[in-house]
Amino acid sequence: MITEEQVLERIRRARERRPRVREERITLAHGAGGKATQSLVEAVFVDAFRNPALEGLGDGAVLGVDGARLAFTTDSYVVSPLFFPGGDIGDLAVNGTVNDLAVCGARPLYLSAGFILEEGFPVADLERIVASMAAAATRAGVHIVTGDTKVVGRGKADGCYVSTAGVGVLERPLTLDATAVRPGDAVLVSGPIGEHGVTVMLARGELEIEADLTSDTAPLNDLVAALLDAVPAVRVLRDATRGGVATVLNEIAQSARTAIVVDEAAVPIRPMVAGACELLGIDPLYVACEGRFVAVVDGAHADAALTALRTRSLGEHAAVIGHVQDDPPGLVLARTAFGGTRVVDTLVGDPLPRIC
Amino acid sequence: MITEEQVLERIRRARERRPRVREERITLAHGAGGKATQSLVEAVFVDAFRNPALEGLGDGAVLGVDGARLAFTTDSYVVSPLFFPGGDIGDLAVNGTVNDLAVCGARPLYLSAGFILEEGFPVADLERIVASMAAAATRAGVHIVTGDTKVVGRGKADGCYVSTAGVGVLERPLTLDATAVRPGDAVLVSGPIGEHGVTVMLARGELEIEADLTSDTAPLNDLVAALLDAVPAVRVLRDATRGGVATVLNEIAQSARTAIVVDEAAVPIRPMVAGACELLGIDPLYVACEGRFVAVVDGAHADAALTALRTRSLGEHAAVIGHVQDDPPGLVLARTAFGGTRVVDTLVGDPLPRIC
Numbered sequence: 001m002i003t004e005e006q007v008l009e010r011i012r013r014a015r016e017r018r019p020r021v022r023e024e025r026i027t028l029a030h031g032a033g034g035k036a037t038q039s040l041v042e043a044v045f046v047d048a049f050r051n052p053a054l055e056g057l058g059d060g061a062v063l064g065v066d067g068a069r070l071a072f073t074t075d076s077y078v079v080s081p082l083f084f085p086g087g088d089i090g091d092l093a094v095n096g097t098v099n100d101l102a103v104c105g106a107r108p109l110y111l112s113a114g115f116i117l118e119e120g121f122p123v124a125d126l127e128r129i130v131a132s133m134a135a136a137a138t139r140a141g142v143h144i145v146t147g148d149t150k151v152v153g154r155g156k157a158d159g160c161y162v163s164t165a166g167v168g169v170l171e172r173p174l175t176l177d178a179t180a181v182r183p184g185d186a187v188l189v190s191g192p193i194g195e196h197g198v199t200v201m202l203a204r205g206e207l208e209i210e211a212d213l214t215s216d217t218a219p220l221n222d223l224v225a226a227l228l229d230a231v232p233a234v235r236v237l238r239d240a241t242r243g244g245v246a247t248v249l250n251e252i253a254q255s256a257r258t259a260i261v262v263d264e265a266a267v268p269i270r271p272m273v274a275g276a277c278e279l280l281g282i283d284p285l286y287v288a289c290e291g292r293f294v295a296v297v298d299g300a301h302a303d304a305a306l307t308a309l310r311t312r313s314l315g316e317h318a319a320v321i322g323h324v325q326d327d328p329p330g331l332v333l334a335r336t337a338f339g340g341t342r343v344v345d346t347l348v349g350d351p352l353p354r355i356c
Numbered sequence: 357m358i359t360e361e362q363v364l365e366r367i368r369r370a371r372e373r374r375p376r377v378r379e380e381r382i383t384l385a386h387g388a389g390g391k392a393t394q395s396l397v398e399a400v401f402v403d404a405f406r407n408p409a410l411e412g413l414g415d416g417a418v419l420g421v422d423g424a425r426l427a428f429t430t431d432s433y434v435v436s437p438l439f440f441p442g443g444d445i446g447d448l449a450v451n452g453t454v455n456d457l458a459v460c461g462a463r464p465l466y467l468s469a470g471f472i473l474e475e476g477f478p479v480a481d482l483e484r485i486v487a488s489m490a491a492a493a494t495r496a497g498v499h500i501v502t503g504d505t506k507v508v509g510r511g512k513a514d515g516c517y518v519s520t521a522g523v524g525v526l527e528r529p530l531t532l533d534a535t536a537v538r539p540g541d542a543v544l545v546s547g548p549i550g551e552h553g554v555t556v557m558l559a560r561g562e563l564e565i566e567a568d569l570t571s572d573t574a575p576l577n578d579l580v581a582a583l584l585d586a587v588p589a590v591r592v593l594r595d596a597t598r599g600g601v602a603t604v605l606n607e608i609a610q611s612a613r614t615a616i617v618v619d620e621a622a623v624p625i626r627p628m629v630a631g632a633c634e635l636l637g638i639d640p641l642y643v644a645c646e647g648r649f650v651a652v653v654d655g656a657h658a659d660a661a662l663t664a665l666r667t668r669s670l671g672e673h674a675a676v677i678g679h680v681q682d683d684p685p686g687l688v689l690a691r692t693a694f695g696g697t698r699v700v701d702t703l704v705g706d707p708l709p710r711i712c
Contacts, residue, residue, distance in 0.1 A: 026477040031507025040505065044483055045469075048490040049500040061501035063466055066424035066525045074468035074521055075504045078512075110409070110419055112430035113401075114519045116472070121382040127400055134404040145409035145417035147401055148431045151387025152710060156434075156514040163470045165430055165521030169422045354508060 027350075033242025033288075034347025059100040059239060062170065071106035073097060074165040080354040082129065082159055084203040086195075086214025089162050090132035092290055092356060095217050096241065097166035098140040102221040103237040103293055105176045105228065106168030108140060113147040113164050118157040129160060140219035142166070172228060178255035178296075180235045185324040186302035187260060188295045190223060190309055191216065191317045192268040193245055194287035197355050198276045209279060211272045218291030223314045230308030233298035240292050241356055243347045245321075246285035248294045249332045250346045257329045262322035262344065264334050285334070286347050288355045299323065383706075389598025389644075390703025415456035415595060418526060427462035429453060430521040436710040438485065438515055440559040442551075442570030445518050446488035448646055448712060451573050452597065453522035454496040458577040459593040459649055461532045461584065462524030464496060469503040469520050474513040485516060496575035498522070528584060534611035534652075536591045541680040542658035543616060544651045546579060546665055547572065547673045548624040549601055550643035553711050554632045565635060567628045574647030579670045586664030589654035596648050597712055599703045601677075602641035604650045605688045606702045613685045618678035618700065620690050641690070642703050644711045655679065 021043045029036035046054055054061065060073030077093045087095075094111060101108040113133065117126065137144050195216040202209055220239060228234060238248040245267070253260045262285070269284055277284040291314065297305045302320050309315030332344040377399045385392035402410055409417040416429030433449045443451075450467060457464040469489065473482065493500050551572040558565055576595060584590060594604040601623070609616045618641070625640055633640040647670065653661045658676050665671030688700040 021479050024479055026473045026475060026479060026482065026507055028475055028507050028509065031473065031505060037505060040479075041503075044479070044486050045503055045505075048483075048486045049469075049493065049503075050490075051499045051501060054499075054501050054503075061466065061468075063501065063523075065421075065426065065465060065523065066527075068422035068424040068426075070421065070424075070426075070523070072466055072468060072521075072523055073502050074470045074519070076470035076472050076506045076519055078472060078506045078508050109421060110417070110428055112417075112428060112521050113405075114430045114432035114521075116432050116434060116517055116519075117382045117387065119382060119384055123377050123380055123382060123396075123400070126382065127404075130400050130404045134406075137405065143407045143409060144405040145407060145419065146429050147397075147405075147410075149387060149393060149396065149401075150432045150434045150710075151382055151384050151706075152434050152514060153384065155511060158508060158512040161472055161517070163430070163432055163472075163519035163521075165428075165468050165470075165519075167419075167421065167426070167428055167523060171422075350507075354506075 028353045029350045032347055032350035033247055038346065060104045062104055069170040071101050071104040071168040071170060073100040074163065075100065076161060076163040077356060078161050078354050079200060079356050080158060081203050084200050084215055086199060087217040088129055088132050089160060090129035091136035092217050093162040093164045094133050094136035094140065095219050095290060097164040098142060098219045098221055099239040101166050101168035102224040103239050105172055105174055106170045108142045108166055108168040108221050110167045111137065111142050111144045111164050113144050113162065115149045116157055116161040117149065117151045118159050119151055119154045121159050126160065140221060176234065176236050178236045178252045181252055181256035181258055181296045181324055183258055183324050183326045184299045185235055185296050186299045186320050187322040187324065188297065188305055188318060188320050189245060189268065189292055190315050191292045192270050193240065193289055193292060194269060194273045194277060194284040196290040197287035197352050198273050200355050201352055202276065209276060211276055213272055216289050216291035218314055220291060220293055223309065223312050226312055227295060227305060227308050231297055231301045231305045233301050235296040238294050240289045240294050242288050244286040244288055245294055246332065246344045247347050252296060253332050254330045259325045259328050260322055260332045261325060262332065262334045265337050266319055266321045268317045268319045282351050285344060287352065290356065296324065384709045385706045388703060388706035389603055416460045418460055425526040427457050427460040427524040427526060429456040430519065431456065432517060432519040433712060434517050434710050435556060435712050436514060437559050440556050440571055442555060443573040444485055444488050445516060446485035447492035448573050449518040449520045450489050450492035450496065451575050451646060452712065453520040454498060454575045454577055455595040457522050457524035458580040459595050461528060461530055462526045464498045464522055464524040464577050466523045467493065467498050467500045467520050469500050469518060471505045472513055472517040473505065473507045474515050475507055475510050477515050482516065496577055532590065532592050534592045534608045537608055537612035537614055537652045537680055539614055539680050539682045540655045541591055541652050542655045542676050543678040543680065544653065544661055544674060544676050545601060545624065545648055546671050547648045548626050549596065549645050549648060550625060550629045550633060550640040552646040553643035553708050554629050556711050557708055558632065565632060567632055569628055572645050572647035574670055576647060576649055579665065579668050582668055583651060583661060583664050587653055587657045587661045589657045591652040594650050596645045596650050598644050600642040600644055601650055602688065602700045603703050608652060609688050610686045615681050615684050616678055616688045617681060618688065618690045621693050622675055622677045624673045624675045638707050641700060643708065646712060652680065
């Protein structure tokens with residue numbers, strides 16, 4: 001048993017350090033992946049759990065275990081609705097964890113699955129989610145090897161929440177790290193952005209927009225492997241989920257203390273996503289993808305990277321969307337179609353809650 | 357993207373096989389760890405995710421990764437109330453995953469932590485939970501290396517749910533497996549039973565019982581290591597969480613196709629737990645512990661096992677509570693204080709919901 005004093009002492013010590021969470025209560029923005037999430041994670045979690053693996057704050061931790069180099073990651077899924085065009089919470093949970101491992105440079109191997117079910121949830125819906133998880137695991141070449149099920153009373157959940165964790169092995173000698181990013185590097189995305197977020201938003205039916213869109217949820221491990229096979233000079237990979245491409249680029253720019261300049265016209269985006277974002281009043285750079293990653297590679301290898309990605313169907317619309325430069329350090333800038341430049345800040349608030 | 361047909365085909369194939377879940381909707385009993393959980397897990401999860409590691413259905417999966425022998429496990433925590441005498445959801449989540457790894461015979465190394473927070477949840481409560489997780493991790497000698505935070509709207513959770521997953525390494529050449537259990541083996545528990553479940557139940561304040569009880573939540577890795585150092589002939593270890601000692605013994609008896617006979621008078625239980633169970637009308641053998649394990653060892657080594665456990669403070673009240681015999685295979689029997697014998701079946705229903 002941990003004594004009350006030990007716990008209070010830890011809270012006291014944590015409070016003495018910076019940064020702090022200013023809010024007294026959790027808001028939806030704390031779950032959006034942007035500024036509020038970042039301050040919550042840094043102030044509450046990193047500070048308390050302090051260790052080198054966690055401080056990397058990537059999509060997963062890279063660990064040495066008994067001579068093996070492993071990646072380990074977790075995500076919880078609370079998407080609403082549970083079923084949406086192109087996927088459901090099940091394949092989302094499998095692909096999300098597979099992708100977090102893949103962008104660590106690991107080959108995803110094993111997944112765990114934890115379910116929090118609301119009393120009264122239809123067993124048939126659970127079967128559908130589980131079948132979709134099994135199909136996604138087969139497609140990604142991973143096994144779901146351990147799990148847990150909890151049930152809470154009516155009104156204490158929203159049907160079904162899924163938590164997945166994953167273990168992968170790093171078979172390549174590379175280290176992917178945002179601090180390795182340097183001026184002259186090229187920034188790529190693996191495909192059109194924002195489809196997942198907009199699809200889920202429209203599936204809620206609150207907006208009277210109909211669009212023939214499906215989520216981009218997909219396992220990225222093969223596409224990542226194709227890129228790493230072709231281009232050894234990959235600096236860092238990140239999957240562009242919550243907070244979208246803009247949030248990922250901000251995190252990279254801050255870690256690397258460089259500027260990232262995005263050419264808006266070069267960003268692949270389907271007209272229907274662009275149109276829906278305009279109606280919703282959201283910048284598509286902030287909209288979650290669940291089957292796209294951002295890669296920063298040595299500028300000299302940008303073409304080779306692009307070619308490698310485009311040979312795969314998941315990467316056929318990959319594009320170089322920008323470059324890294326010295327100034328202003330830590331900032332992401334976008335060159336607009338009109339020739340202007342704007343700052344693309346970290347996400348504030350949560351324009352699309354419960355998207356994943 | 358997985359096609360709709362692939363998903364439907366998987367559901368159809370799964371339905372053709374046995375066992376089935378008879379209920380159309382999830383009930384609290386599906387989360388209790390007893391019969392309903394077992395049928396849900398077997399019918400829905402094991403069938404869909406079919407693979408050898410999962411079919412072991414222990415407290416975690418044992419995996420070979422890049423030459424290393426790893427254990428991997430997960431649990432979600434939905435305990436209500438979040439704070440209770442002797443612990444909170446935070447140390448419960450850390451100790452629970454540490455213990456699942458320990459009873460696989462692994463040395464717990466790394467944990468992940470996923471949070472599902474309800475909008476409006478006090479940040480101070482989150483800080484308290486996280487500090488308690490950090491203290492529990494330090495005590496158990498593990499690192500929390502990766503995590504995730506999601507926020508859902510008001511009324512879509514109950515404050516805070518925590519999911520932990522864990523990775524450990526199997527440094528010993530042993531294989532712990534319920535199918536290795538054989539007639540003549542001795543059954544031990546590592547300490548007094550039922551304290552966690554009764555403490556949480558009383559902390560809800562619905563019953564007007566006051567008792568000076570605290571949860572037994574604790575990391576069991578050192579105690580397990582002490583046992584394994586002293587007694588190589590340990591057949592199987594299980595931590596007695598949801599469904600209590602009775603459920604664990606039933607799972608072992610079914611896997612081993614042997615009978616287990618428990619001597620009720622030998623089961624260590626604090627008078628206050630026994631008294632509260634009597635008032636609640638619950639058999640303490642079904643009440644969750646969060647810092648106790650059941651061990652089955654070669655009968656010839658029962659004394660050595662007991663001595664090894666009792667040298668540690670967490671094991672000072674360890675006891676031999678029964679033995680394994682041939683008949684009737686798959687059943688757990690209890691010899692009562694009055695000299696009678698009763699069948700201790702797998703738990704039906706959920707007498708103590710949301711205990712972990």
